[in-house]
Amino acid sequence: MQRLKIVFSGPMGAGKTQAISSLSDIPVVSTEVMNTDLDTNAKLLTTVGMDYGELTVDGGASIGLYGTPGQERFKFIWPILSQGALGVVILIDHSAADPVADLTHYLKIFDDIYDGRIVLGVSQVDKMPERELSIYRDYLAGIGRNLPLFPVDMRKREDVLLLVESIIASLEQSE
Structure with a gap:
């Protein structure tokens, strides 16, 4: 069986742990502890090591899902x-x-x-609906980048799966 690996990263509170939990076929291994930096982010728990889950895709390949801690000190x-x-x-x-x-x-x-094998997921869109998603496209265009970008609800498996499928598709296109 082929074993692959995809990393989820981003700032604290962006939804990395939730994304992996929504997608994983196994119970997620998490290193969440009480957040001692409530001034930066009011979330109660934060990842200090990593999150780990697994996803089996069509064809039987297993993808390890690794979540990075969001705090700069890690x-x-x-x-x-x-x-x-x-x-x-x-x-x-x-x-x-x-x-x-x-x-x-x-x-x-x-x-x-990653040499361009990057996909962007924008979470918490419902909390700031007046802010246009075009700010990300405009920024990327300004730096000459064209990356896959999706608004996602980390609680929805199909949203998170789209992010993973986009990375796999980018690899298939480069072969």
């Missing part, structure tokens, strides 16, 4: 978790104070690692 683990991965799903919290700055930050980190 960014040393991001390249470690990224080793051997097909690509990264960068999740951006649409309701954050400056989601484009978050996108800029994560693209700078993961561009070198």
Whole structure:
């Protein structure tokens, strides 16, 4: 059986743990603890190591789903978790104070690692409906990038599956 790997990353509260939980065929291994940085994000729990789940796709391949911690102080683990991965799903919290700055930050980190195998998922769209999704497309166009970008509800398996399928499709196109 073929074993593959996809990484989910993004700022704290963007939905990485929920995305993996929605998609995983096994109980998710999570390293969530009480959040001690409530000034940055009011969420009660935060990932400090990684989240791990598995998804079996058509053809029997198994995809390991790895979620990075969102807090900057744990960014040393991001390249470690990224080793051997097909690509990264960068999740951006649409309701954050400056989601484009978050996108800029994560693209700078993961561009070198993944050589374009990046898919963007925008979460929490319902919390900030007046903010247009075009801000991400405009930003990407301004830096000469054309990446798959989807508004997603991390609680919906089919939304998260679309992100994974997009990475797989980008690999098939490059072959």
